[in-house]
Amino acid sequence: MREDRSEMSEDDDSASPSDLGGDATETSSNISRTSPVPGGGGEYVSPYPDQVLENVLENVLMFLTSRRDRNAASLVCKSWYRVEALTRLDLFIGNCYSVSPRRVTERFLRVLSVTLKGKPRFADFNLMPPNWGAHFTPWVAAMAYSYPALEKLHLKRMSVTDEDLGILAHSLSSFKELVLVCCDGFGTSGLAIIASKCRQLRVLDLIDDEVRDDEVDWISCFPEEGTSLESLIFDCVDCPINFEALERLVARSPSLKKLSLNRYVSIGQLYSLMIQAPQLTHLGTGSFSSSEIVAQGDQEPDYVSAFAASRSLVCLSGFREIIADYLPLIYPVCANLTSLNFSYANIDAEQLRSVIRHCHKLQIFWVLDSVCDEGLQVVAATCKDLRELRVFPIHAREDSEGPVSEVGLLAISEGCRKLQSLLYFCQRMTNAAVIAMSKNCPDLVVFRLCIMGRHRPDHITDEPMDEGFGAIVKNCKKLTRLAISGLLTDKAFSYIGQYGKLVRTLSVAFAGDSDMGLKHVLEGCPRLQKLEIRDSPFGDTALHSGLHHYYNMRFLWMSACSLTRQGCKELAQQMPLLVVEVINGDGREEERDEFVDILYMYRSLEGPRADLPNFVKIQ
Amino acid sequence: MEGGVVYESGLNLKATELRLGLPGTDESEKQTTFNIRNNKRPSPDTVEDCGSSGSSDDKHGGHETAPAAKAQVVGWPPIRSYRKNSFQAKKIEVETGIYVKVSMDGAPYLRKIDLKVYKGYPELLKALENMFKLTIGEYSEREGYKGSEYAPTYEDKDGDWMLVGDVPWDMFMSSCKRLRIMRGSEARGLGCSI
Numbered sequence: 001m002r003e004d005r006s007e008m009s010e011d012d013d014s015a016s017p018s019d020l021g022g023d024a025t026e027t028s029s030n031i032s033r034t035s036p037v038p039g040g041g042g043e044y045v046s047p048y049p050d051q052v053l054e055n056v057l058e059n060v061l062m063f064l065t066s067r068r069d070r071n072a073a074s075l076v077c078k079s080w081y082r083v084e085a086l087t088r089l090d091l092f093i094g095n096c097y098s099v100s101p102r103r104v105t106e107r108f109l110r111v112l113s114v115t116l117k118g119k120p121r122f123a124d125f126n127l128m129p130p131n132w133g134a135h136f137t138p139w140v141a142a143m144a145y146s147y148p149a150l151e152k153l154h155l156k157r158m159s160v161t162d163e164d165l166g167i168l169a170h171s172l173s174s175f176k177e178l179v180l181v182c183c184d185g186f187g188t189s190g191l192a193i194i195a196s197k198c199r200q201l202r203v204l205d206l207i208d209d210e211v212r213d214d215e216v217d218w219i220s221c222f223p224e225e226g227t228s229l230e231s232l233i234f235d236c237v238d239c240p241i242n243f244e245a246l247e248r249l250v251a252r253s254p255s256l257k258k259l260s261l262n263r264y265v266s267i268g269q270l271y272s273l274m275i276q277a278p279q280l281t282h283l284g285t286g287s288f289s290s291s292e293i294v295a296q297g298d299q300e301p302d303y304v305s306a307f308a309a310s311r312s313l314v315c316l317s318g319f320r321e322i323i324a325d326y327l328p329l330i331y332p333v334c335a336n337l338t339s340l341n342f343s344y345a346n347i348d349a350e351q352l353r354s355v356i357r358h359c360h361k362l363q364i365f366w367v368l369d370s371v372c373d374e375g376l377q378v379v380a381a382t383c384k385d386l387r388e389l390r391v392f393p394i395h396a397r398e399d400s401e402g403p404v405s406e407v408g409l410l411a412i413s414e415g416c417r418k419l420q421s422l423l424y425f426c427q428r429m430t431n432a433a434v435i436a437m438s439k440n441c442p443d444l445v446v447f448r449l450c451i452m453g454r455h456r457p458d459h460i461t462d463e464p465m466d467e468g469f470g471a472i473v474k475n476c477k478k479l480t481r482l483a484i485s486g487l488l489t490d491k492a493f494s495y496i497g498q499y500g501k502l503v504r505t506l507s508v509a510f511a512g513d514s515d516m517g518l519k520h521v522l523e524g525c526p527r528l529q530k531l532e533i534r535d536s537p538f539g540d541t542a543l544h545s546g547l548h549h550y551y552n553m554r555f556l557w558m559s560a561c562s563l564t565r566q567g568c569k570e571l572a573q574q575m576p577l578l579v580v581e582v583i584n585g586d587g588r589e590e591e592r593d594e595f596v597d598i599l600y601m602y603r604s605l606e607g608p609r610a611d612l613p614n615f616v617k618i619q
Numbered sequence: 620m621e622g623g624v625v626y627e628s629g630l631n632l633k634a635t636e637l638r639l640g641l642p643g644t645d646e647s648e649k650q651t652t653f654n655i656r657n658n659k660r661p662s663p664d665t666v667e668d669c670g671s672s673g674s675s676d677d678k679h680g681g682h683e684t685a686p687a688a689k690a691q692v693v694g695w696p697p698i699r700s701y702r703k704n705s706f707q708a709k710k711i712e713v714e715t716g717i718y719v720k721v722s723m724d725g726a727p728y729l730r731k732i733d734l735k736v737y738k739g740y741p742e743l744l745k746a747l748e749n750m751f752k753l754t755i756g757e758y759s760e761r762e763g764y765k766g767s768e769y770a771p772t773y774e775d776k777d778g779d780w781m782l783v784g785d786v787p788w789d790m791f792m793s794s795c796k797r798l799r800i801m802r803g804s805e806a807r808g809l810g811c812s813i
Contacts, residue, residue, distance in 0.1 A: 125694030182699075208701060236701065320705070344705055394706050396698040397691065425696060452696040509695065534694075 057083040067092050089113060094554050096134055096158065097579065098604045101142030113152035113177075114143065120557050120600060121507075122532050123157060124182060127559055127598070129587030131613050136160040136185075144171035152177040152203075159183070162190035169197035176228075177203035187212030188239065195221035202255070205233040213239035220245040224252075231258035235284045235318060240264045250276045257312075260284025263320035266291045267303065274306040283310070285318030288326055288345075308332035317341035317366075324351050334358030341366040343392045349374035356382055366390040369404040369425065376408035380415025388421040388446075398453050402427025406434075406459075413437035421446035428459040429486060434468030438475035447472050448483035454510040454535075457487040464488055470495030473503070480527070483507035493517035497524020505530040515542035522546035532557040540567025543599075547571070550578055555602040559585065563596045565619070571601075572619035579604045580619040589614040717792060719773075723751050723800040734795065739788045747771060751800060758784040770801045 061084055064070050074084040090113045093099060118134025136158045143150055150172050160183050168175065175198045188211060194204065195218050219241050222229070227249070234241075241264055250256060250273050257280060261270065265286030274280070303326070307313075313333045322345045337359050342352070343366040352367070352375040362383040367375070369391055379386070389412060391404055405428040412419065413433070419441040429451050438444075449469075457464055465486035473479060473496050480502050484492065488511035496503065497520035504527050512518070518538040521528065522545050531553065539562035550556065565582060572580040583598035584590075608618040716733035730750055737743040744755050756767035763782055764770050771783040775794045783791070783798070 122694065122697075124699050125697045126700065127694045208699060210701075238701075343702075346706070392698065392702065393696065396696050396703050396706075398695070425698075450696055454692070454695070507697075509697070535692075 053079060054083050058087055061087045065090065086110060091115065093117065095602050095604075096139065097606070097609050098554075098602060100606045101139050103605060105142050105146035109146075110149070111143075111147050112150060113154070114139075114147075114150065115154040115156075116158060117156040118159070119157040119182075120532065120555055121157075121530075122534065122557055122559065127534070127585065128583070129585065129613075129615055131587075132583070132616065133609065133611055133613070134158045135611060136164045140164045140167050144168070148172060149174050151175060152179075154179040154181075155183055156181040157183065159185040160190070161185050162187060162193070165190035166193045169193045172198075174200060176200050177205075179203065179205040179207070180209050181205075181207045182209065184210040187214040188216040188218045188237070189214040191237070192216045192218040192221045195219070196223070199223055200228060202228050203231040204229070205231055205258075206236055207233060209236050211237045211239070215239075217242045217245060219249060222249050222253075226252045226254075228255055229253040230255045231282075232256065233258060233260040233284065235260045235262050235286070235320070237262050243269050247272055247276065253277075256280065258282035258315075261286035261318060263287045267323075267326060268301060271301045271303055271306050274310060278309045279312055280310055281312045282315040282339075283313055283318070284341075285316065285320075287321040288319045289321045289323040303329040304332060311336075313337070315339035315341075315364075319345035322347065327351055327355055330355065331358060335360065337362055339364040342371075343368055343390065346370050346394060348372070349378065353378045359383060360385070362386060364388040366392070368392050368394045369402070370394045372403040373405055373408035373411065376404060377411040377415075380411040383416060384418075386412075386416040386419055389416070389419065390423040391425055392423075393425040393452065396425075396452070400427065400452075402452070406430040406432070409433045410436055413440040417441060418443060420444060423448045423450075423483075425450045425452060427452055427456075429456075429465065429468070430458045430460050431463060431465060431468035431471075432458075432460075434465070435471040438468075438471040442476060443478060444472070444476040445478050446481040447476065447479060448481070448507070449485055450483065451486040455487045464492070466492040466495065470499070473499040477502075479503060481505040484511060485509060486511075489513050490517040490520065493520040494524075497521050500525050502527050504528065506532070508533040508536055510535045512536045512538065515539055515545075518542035519545040522549055526552075528552075529554045531555075533559070533561060535560040537562055540564055540570075543567055543571060547574060550575055550601070551603050553603065555600065557598070557600050558596075559598040561595070561599075563599055565591070565596055568596060568599055568619045577603055577605070579608060582617045582619060584615040587613075587615050591617070717795075719795055719797050721747065721750070721798040721800070723753075724802045724805075726751065732798075734792050740784050740791075743783075744771065747798075747800065753800075755800075760785070768802050770805075771798060772801055773798050 057080060061070070061073065064073060067088075067090070070084055070088055074081045085107050086109055088108050089111060091104065091108060091111050092115045093104065094117050096116055096118045116136075116139060118136075119128060119132065122128065123132070134157060136155065144167050148171065151174050153168070153175075154177075158180075160180065165186055168178075178194060178198075178201070186209075191204075191206075191211070194201070229249075232249075232253075239262075241262065243265065246265075250259070256277055259273070259277065259280055260282070261273070261284055263286055265273075267286075267288050267290055270286055270288070274283070307329055310333060314336055316330065316333065316337055316339070319342060324347055327347070334355060335358055338361055340359060340362055341364075346368060348370060349372050352371045356362075356375075356378050360382060363385055365379060365383065365386060365388070367379075367390070376391070379389075391408070393400070393402075395401070404424075404426050406426075409424060409426075409429070410433045412422075413436050417440060420443050422437075422441075422444065423446075426449075429449065434449065451465070458468070465484075466489055469482075469484050469488070469492050473482065479500065482496070482500065482503055482505070484496075484507070490513045493512060493516070496506070500506075500521075501524075503525050506521065506525070506528060508531075515538055517536070518533070519542050521531070522542070526549075528549065529552070534557075538558065543558070543563055544567070546556070568580050568582055572578060578601050580599070580601045582596050583600060584592065585597040612618065716735040718731050718733050721730045721732055732746065732750070734743070737746065740758065744758075747753075748755055753769055754767060755769050755771055756764050758764060763784075772780050773783055773791070773795045774797050775781050776796065780799070786794075
């Protein structure tokens with residue numbers, strides 16, 4: 001689990017790239033061009049005015065880290081453009097198809113850190129057929145050649161092969177940080193190459209990736225003489241690891257601060273690691289259970305003291321197969337925790353209470369709805385500093401019972417006034433509770449409510465959920481990310497268009513009555529960048545109402561709506577800088593005559609991409 | 620066929636009966652499956668194919684072209700598969716029970732029972748007695764199943780054959796792989812004093 005703020009508003013253009021990594025960007029990198037020195041032979045030669053300007057600019061621009069500021073600076077004039085391009089150290093590419101590797105490496109010559117994002121988010125939920133694209137290979141080739149000093153790479157939703165990782169490892173001698181989020185295409189053999197060849201590696205964070213089990217003991221591949229590892233996160237690598245090797249690795253990694261284990265590590269093994277590394281600040285506990293049944297009276301290690309000795313722990317996660325009896329072990333660290341992830345822990349309200357009542361400093365909390373409304377009430381009573389709450393469903397089905405409801409939401413809104421980010425899955429909700437939250441939590445930046453039953457109205461009044469979401473966009477003046485659900489009419493969209501002036505990301509599912517809904521949003525939300533819509537009755541007319549805005553957006557996704565190929569074609573003709581992909585959701589090639597399955601469109605400097613699979617047609 | 624049907628244990632005939640009402644209008648059927656292929660307990664997959672979801676369909680039929688039974692929709696709710704699967708496995712354990720084979724010395728075929736159905740050893744032993752028409756008797760720590768010709772044993776996770784009753788019930792449930800009812804001299808060897 002990442003506790004970084006970027007999770008809250010992912011497309012925050014004004015965010016400094018340093019927010020993504022959680023560490024300060026080093027501005028101490030010494031890029032100063034050699035300026036002409038007055039001649040050593042006694043003759044004073046005045047440097048050209050352009051040269052002076054450029055030197056000054058360089059030194060000033062060094063301090064500009066926000067990409068938004070840099071983008072602005074680069075537009076001033078050619079000279080500023082040139083200097084900015086030479087001094088940009090952190091590259092952020094929100095859509096890997098918006099620009100080509102060659103164009104990037106030709107403009108920016110000295111880059112130390114690259115962030116690259118690929119597939120659209122709905123691909124996470126199996127809505128995109130496999131092999132759609134977002135291949136890392138062309139990028140790694142270009143970067144290996146043009147950025148040999150590259151230190152950091154942060155990839156999200158990219159397809160990365162073992163060969164790609166091999167090229168990275170062999171070409172980049174200063175490589176320090178690899179962060180892979182929601183990526184796939186590689187296996188433990190790729191990890192082995194990274195571990196063994198990247199001798200300066202400080203960060204290896206694997207988050208929600210699909211990692212193939214090649215039965216390679218990658219943990220043993222780290223350098224024998226010691227590592228500079230500060231962060232090793234591999235809870236998503238779902239295969240057994242060589243525990244003895246891991247123990248030795250931790251023992252020879254004195255800088256290790258963040259460690260997140262997978263579910264193959266038992267609590268006994270966790271104990272051994274913890275006593276080796278009491279300096280940890282972030283810990284993912286693995287299974288948090290025993291592989292053997294421990295009968296009463298058996299000697300168990302002194303787990304409590306291991307936790308008590310970890311005085312620096314501020315972030316706890318894991319608990320993949322938790323045995324609730326072990327919960328009390330973490331009591332000693334609760335008072336210091338700012339981040340706690342129980343989203344894999346099937347615990348009830350009472351069990352949660354025993355832990356949460358100590359967690360006064362908690363700012364980020366992820367939990368399963370198994371704790372019920374009662375559990376959320378306990379959170380509300382204790383965690384006055386809470387900024388981010390995510391409540392996941394243990395039964396992710398439409399027709400399940402749903403142990404959390406408007407009661408829990410209301411309690412949270414009353415107790416956690418500083419809330420900034422919410423993700424809440426439930427089966428029942430009321431407008432009143434959502435309205436209350438909009439008033440109680442004015443700092444909300446991210447509001448994502450998922451009522452799992454499609455088209456479900458307010459379960460008390462039977463009204464659509466329009467007023468609730470309307471209140472959110474109206475009262476939460478800082479809102480940039482919104483996900484709506486439940487029974488929603490065009491009215492909800494008119495509220496969003498009217499009040500959601502800062503909204504950058506909007507997720508819509510099974511909502512709206514007519515084209516007017518989408519029109520309201522496209523015409524009303526000037527900051528809209530990412531719009532993802534599924535199963536809603538919006539057609540070609542609505543699509544065409546956004547022409548004035550599409551070049552300002554990163555992408556538009558519309559699946560199972562009422563768009564026709566003709567409508568998409570016409571759009572593509574009018575907007576030459578847009579790539580308009582029509583995708584068959586089942587991965588088959590044949591053209592459909594009826595409505596388009598998936599429309600995925602994005603601005604791009606490159607035109608249609610060359611790596612199209614046969615189920616994607618560019619209009 | 621309408622009206623009440625006699626439940627035969629394990630057959631769940633009600634699930635397969637023909638009715639005129641909409642599926643799901645009978646509350647007690649909410650969780651059953653229209654699975655006429657076999658007599659198994661409903662699995663999570665088939666449960667997803669049926670079941671009512673309350674008023675929203677009836678009131679706003681215009682939005683839903685499908686009939687009242689809701690099939691699971693791809694990618695909804697929006698939870699990553701990794702997360703969904705983490706609990707899928709657990710759910711299966713919880714909902715489908717712990718089935719173990721039971722063999723009895725001399726019997727021509729084996730039986731299968733669901734350990735989850737029993738709250739403890741007394742119920743289990745009673746059930747075994749009924750199933751095989753024999754008497755096992757009472758357990759004592761020192762003497763095992765004294766006085767009985769039979770001894771219930773089980774194979775545990777390590778592959779060892781243990782006497783049923785020695786360990787706490789929960790531990791037994793999680794470590795028992797199969798049951799065997801021993802008889803005769805073998806049985807007497809397991810701690811029965813004569």
